[in-house]
Amino acid sequence: MAKQWTGAMALAASAVAAVAMAHTGSTGIVLERMKGMTAMRDAVAELAPMMQGAVPYDAFIVSEGAAVIAGHAGETMLSLFPEGSLEGVTYAKPEIWSNWQDFAALAEEMRVYADALSEAAPNGLEPASAPPADMAGMDHTGMALPAAEETNPGFSVAELMGYAEKTADSPVSRGLADPASLALTLSSLAADDLFAKISETCSSCHAQFRAGRN
Amino acid sequence: MRGLIRLFAVFPAVVGSVGAGALALWPIGEAEPRSFPTGNAERGAYLARSGGCVSCHTNAAANGPALAGGAPLDTPFGTFVPPNITPHPVAGIGRWTIQDFARAVRQGVSPEGDPYYPVFTYSFYAGFTDQDIADLWEAFRTVPPVAEAASDHDVTFPFSFRSGLKLWRANYLKAPETDALMGTSSPWNRGRVLVEGAAHCAACHTGRNLAGGLKDSARFAGNDNLPGGSKAPSILVADLSARGFTVANLSYALQSGVLPNGDAFGGSMSEVVAQGTSFFTDADREAIATYLLDPEGTGLVPAPAPLPADTPMAGMDHSKMDMSNEN
Numbered sequence: 001m002a003k004q005w006t007g008a009m010a011l012a013a014s015a016v017a018a019v020a021m022a023h024t025g026s027t028g029i030v031l032e033r034m035k036g037m038t039a040m041r042d043a044v045a046e047l048a049p050m051m052q053g054a055v056p057y058d059a060f061i062v063s064e065g066a067a068v069i070a071g072h073a074g075e076t077m078l079s080l081f082p083e084g085s086l087e088g089v090t091y092a093k094p095e096i097w098s099n100w101q102d103f104a105a106l107a108e109e110m111r112v113y114a115d116a117l118s119e120a121a122p123n124g125l126e127p128a129s130a131p132p133a134d135m136a137g138m139d140h141t142g143m144a145l146p147a148a149e150e151t152n153p154g155f156s157v158a159e160l161m162g163y164a165e166k167t168a169d170s171p172v173s174r175g176l177a178d179p180a181s182l183a184l185t186l187s188s189l190a191a192d193d194l195f196a197k198i199s200e201t202c203s204s205c206h207a208q209f210r211a212g213r214n
Numbered sequence: 215m216r217g218l219i220r221l222f223a224v225f226p227a228v229v230g231s232v233g234a235g236a237l238a239l240w241p242i243g244e245a246e247p248r249s250f251p252t253g254n255a256e257r258g259a260y261l262a263r264s265g266g267c268v269s270c271h272t273n274a275a276a277n278g279p280a281l282a283g284g285a286p287l288d289t290p291f292g293t294f295v296p297p298n299i300t301p302h303p304v305a306g307i308g309r310w311t312i313q314d315f316a317r318a319v320r321q322g323v324s325p326e327g328d329p330y331y332p333v334f335t336y337s338f339y340a341g342f343t344d345q346d347i348a349d350l351w352e353a354f355r356t357v358p359p360v361a362e363a364a365s366d367h368d369v370t371f372p373f374s375f376r377s378g379l380k381l382w383r384a385n386y387l388k389a390p391e392t393d394a395l396m397g398t399s400s401p402w403n404r405g406r407v408l409v410e411g412a413a414h415c416a417a418c419h420t421g422r423n424l425a426g427g428l429k430d431s432a433r434f435a436g437n438d439n440l441p442g443g444s445k446a447p448s449i450l451v452a453d454l455s456a457r458g459f460t461v462a463n464l465s466y467a468l469q470s471g472v473l474p475n476g477d478a479f480g481g482s483m484s485e486v487v488a489q490g491t492s493f494f495t496d497a498d499r500e501a502i503a504t505y506l507l508d509p510e511g512t513g514l515v516p517a518p519a520p521l522p523a524d525t526p527m528a529g530m531d532h533s534k535m536d537m538s539n540e541n
């Protein structure tokens with residue numbers, strides 16, 4: 001039922017896209033990759049509320065959504081970025097090709113994480129941690145409460161000051177050198193942790209390789 | 215060398231001006247307390263992270279060491295390089311006293327009495343308490359010293375004439391309003407402290423006039439001319455609601471970078487999340503969202519606009535493109 005509805009929406013969306021295309025000037029391979037990005041965006045939009053606990057978690061939908069993301073990442077994504085394909089309306093930055101290794105690594109990272117999420121969807125969400133101290137409720141004019149009550153127990157002084165790596169960050173680049181063991185490790189993670197890695201990868205790639213309005 | 219350049223290029227230009235001489239002599243800054251309370255490094259580190267000290271003074275993109283100098287910022291006034299603020303005695307701030315540090319952070323005045331350029335967002339830190347300063351100081355003392363100084367700023371005349379900044383200070387420098395309001399919730403008040411103070415949202419999301427002063431009339435209405443060509447969208451409540459933001463999903467965006475429509479932040483905002491708000495407590499992110507979505511403190515957050523389900527990126531009218539590419 002939900003799937004049919006999604007399918008119908010997708011059809012309608014493509015129709016809108018086809019009409020609008022003439023006005024925006026995105027054609028050919030640029031349009032193809034925009035469609036891929038849009039499909040990933042829509043999958044993320046569908047999964048995000050589940051990852052926040054705002055709607056009930058559904059392992060099947062998570063797995064399917066992650067598979068959609070994976071299907072548009074990695075080699076599939078790279079094949080839509082032939083060197084210098086900047087014609088018409090595009091958000092791609094030329095840095096993609098001058099920095100191809102990084103771009104390719106991010107595309108592959110995305111695929112690895114999304115595949116892992118597709119597999120790890122039944123793991124569900126990380127159990128909620130103890131409710132944080134009510135920092136927001138404190139009297140900020142004094143601001144002299146003991147640190148334990150108001151700072152994030154997740155981060156050390158060294159992490160906050162930036163001279164130690166954030167514990168949440170996994171050494172992806174090193175991990176990718178041994179894809180088999182990385183995949184195994186990843187698929188044991190909670191779904192929301194993997195989803196966080198996916199969104200970090202999106203942001204990181206957008207920051208480096210997506211241009212602003214032009 | 216910089217001194218020489220200043221002497222040759224600037225001095226002849228200003229020597230005829232009595233005003234310039236007066237500016238150079240005009241003393242700025244107020245005395246800081248002789249003693250500060252005992253600092254707490256954990257609190258200070260959280261404040262250094264939420265205030266953006268760490269992200270601005272660390273060149274993460276170049277894998278630079280923490281707080282040893284940030285990525286250069288290209289602005290209409292020139293290129294600014296956030297300096298090394300590790301405790302190295304020569305290259306950093308190792309010889310500073312806590313009073314020097316306090317004056318730099320909350321007054322924007324160097325130990326030599328020179329005004330800092332407002333690219334250093336000290337005006338937002340003007341409300342920091344003595345305890346805040348002491349905590350920050352403790353945290354900074356834990357940082358490994360780095361012996362290499364950051365490059366100098368590359369700023370052209372007249373902006374290279376630092377004393378001119380005193381005029382800027384007289385016109386535009388004012389402490390943020392972070393006082394608690396009667397009848398508002400605790401998260402709202404905490405959000406106000408963060409948004410208006412340490413987290414300095416307005417530094418990017420409010421436009422600036424030709425002199426680089428924040429345009430009060432366009433508060434939070436966005437800024438298309440950020441350093442490096444990035445753009446900050448409006449974060450006025452109506453615009454946030456129109457983009458589908460709620461307290462819950464705005465907090466989530468600050469944690470994850472994921473927007474209500476499934477897009478992910480790019481540009482400077484992805485850095486703000488990665489290097490800043492992703493370190494915040496959930497309570498603080500919620501506080502920020504609570505304040506931004508209810509800036510008047512009415513207790514009411516408007517319902518978000520439904521997200522258009524059928525506007526794929528490729529089909530959108532680009533002239534009305536969502537914020538996705540501009541943050």
